[in-house]
Amino acid sequence: MASLSLKKITAVWIYTILILFVLAILMGITMRFTQGKTISVSPIEFYLLMTTHGVTMIGIWAAAGIVAVNYLLARYIKVSTSLNVFALVFTVISILMLWASTFIGKFHAGWTFLYPLPFHIAWETWATPMFLWSLMVLSVSWFIWTLGSMVQILKKYSLRQSFAIQHISKKSPSVETPPLVLISMVSLLGMVVCFIAAIILLALLLAEYYSAGKFVNDPLLIKNLTFFFGHTIANEALYLGLATLYELLPEVSGRPKFKTTWYVALGWNCAIIFILGAFFHHLYMDFVQPKGFQIFGQIASYFATIPSVVVTIISIVTLLYNNKIKWSLVNLLFFIGLMGWIIGGIGAVIDATISNNIILHNTLWVPAHFHTYNVMGNVLFSLAFFVWVANEFSDNNDLQKYNKLVMPLLMVGGFGFVLMFYWAGAYSVPRRFAMYPSELSSGTALASAAAWFACIYLVGVLLVLFDVLKKCAKVFSSSSH
Ligand code: HEM
Structure with missing residues (x-):
């Protein structure tokens, strides 16, 4: 069971994540209103918002997944609170460095900081190393955090058992x-x-930056490393959200716990290879990349979804079919999150098919699919955990008592917001344009509509936030448990 210190650090993480989330949504809304010509910010401001928004969002929802599984793992293993405190301190330092590099130093090379963009300095000179060091602080501290969490699991389960290999045979x-x-x-x-x-x-x-031209990187290697990192962290965050769903959904629905079966074990073990290999679909347009990698990228993209999606759907259908479910905000968030995850996944597979990618590459279809499985998938999984844990902190077991407006606001706002991205993507409106030229006027109208939908989503998030933060505060006045 979670110790009081683990509860407190989890509450501090939740405060940090939700406050950063609201700020990052406001950045997103500002970008969409700018593209919709409702307000006007300069192109530099647009791109620094886009860079800050992208890194912050990916970071906080990956953190939310690790925080949630760490809290729930305390049911089975001894979880290290100090590791969670260590990660929080360095995450805050990294975010302060990142925001300084963008908001003060005006660094605006996008969240993928695609090489050689960071070295074409169109901002304060110090902003490039500050941005790179901010990510270095985050990567090193999270490497220790995630590796440490695995070591904690391995203290109780053998390597074979931790990957559930014994269930396959x-x-x-x-x-x-x-x-x-x-x-x-x-x-x-x-x-x-x-x-x-x-x-x-x-x-x-950093070596290239400090060598003053003596050392130059290979662009293809850097692109492979960038997308291996970026694509993988964004995807693994989703799977941590699913881990939370597997643990909590049956419990809050009044159903028996999920068990690891041979197909659950096999599916998730296969997913390891496919998730790590799927990033190659980001390099379809890099024709110097060996052809075999491109083919593997398409196959891995298909298979990455099959084990986890199929296995998860079978598990959820078995849970819901013909059973009386006690619906509450927590299982509604999980259930709708699963829908969002699947819809976004289908959008991703369409884009990862080479013949489609020729048309959809770098259009708004790309933010469409990844926003769907984040805004309406993983974020909802994590919000479900936050609501559940906040109720636990405040000893409030009545999960069914909640503001009935939350789900309609999140669904209308969230699905409306991503639909505008898909619609524009299908019309070939390019991504990462601060303002659309007159030939793409449909992009402008759709951007405005998207911004209003995002405002509706934001109201839903704020309703959850006020409730969760109020309940989380209770853990600091508690001396028991
Ligand atoms: C309602 C909430 C959100 C709004 C209004 C929003 C809005 C936006 C907008 C307007 C863009 C720029 C799209 C373009 O023209 O290329 C963008 C990019 C992006 N967003 Fe969001 N977003 C939201 C939520 C999220 C979430 C939850 C995540 C991740 C967990 C996320 C991750 C990203 C990333 C990675 C980019 C790409 C940045 C880049 O290209 O450098 N967003 N978002």
Whole structure:
């Protein structure tokens, strides 16, 4: 069970994540209103908002996943509170450095900081190393955080058991691995590997920066490392959200806990390879990349979704079918989050198909699909955990008592917001344009509509935030548990 210190640090994480989330949504709304010509910000301001928004959003929702599984893992293993405190301190330092590089130094090369953009200095000279160091601080501290979390699991379960291998060959093995442990291990492993890639990438970029022209990187290697890191961290965050769903959804629905079956174990173990290999679909337009990688990228993109999606759908259908479910805000958030995750996943697979990618590449279809499985997928999984844990902190077990406006606001606002991205993407409106030229006037109108939908979503988020933050405060006045 979670100790009081783990509860407190989890509450501080939730405060940090939700406040940053609201600020990052406001940046997103400002960008959409700018593209819709409702307000006007300069192109530099647009791109520095886009850069800050992208890194902050990816960072906070990856953090939310790690925080949630760490809290829930305390049911099965001893979780290190000091590791969570360490990660929080360095995350805050990294965010302050990042925001200084963008808001003060005007760094605006996008969240993918695609090489050689960071070295074409169109901002304060110090902003490039500040941005790169901010990511280095984050990558090193999160490498320690995720590796440390895996080590904690391995103190209780052997390597084989932690990946539930014994479930593949035996129906009832002597040691059972809970799905939470299995999915956490799979996702944390992916994160550890992607942070190693990030550290190598940042070291190479910093080496070029400080060598004053004596050392020059290979652009293709840097692009591979960048997308291996960026694509993987964004995806693994989703799987941590799913780990939370597996643990909490049956419990809050009044159903028996999910068990690890042979197909759950097999599906998630296969997912390791496919999730790590899917990033190659970001390099379809890099024709010097060996052809085999492109083909593997398409196959991995298809298969990355199949094990986890199919297995998860089978598990959820079994849970819901013909059963009386006690609906509450927590399982509604999980359920709608699952829908958003699947819709976004279909959008991703459409884009990852080489023949479609020729048309959809770098159009608004790209932010369409990844916003769907984040805004209406992973964010909802994490909000479900926040609501559940806040109720636990405040000893309020009545999950059914909540503001009935929350779900309609999140659904109308969230799905409306992403629909405008899909619509514009289908009309070939390019992504990352601060303002659309007159030939793309449909992009302008759709951007305005999207901004209003995002405002509706924001109201829903604020309703959740006020409730969760009020309840989380209770943990600081508590001396028991
Ligand atoms: C309602 C909430 C949100 C709004 C209004 C919003 C808005 C936007 C806008 C307008 C863009 C620029 C799109 C373009 O023209 O290329 C963008 C980019 C992006 N957003 Fe969001 N977003 C939201 C939520 C999220 C979430 C939850 C995540 C991730 C977990 C996220 C991650 C990103 C990323 C990674 C980019 C790409 C930045 C870049 O290209 O450098 N956003 N968002």
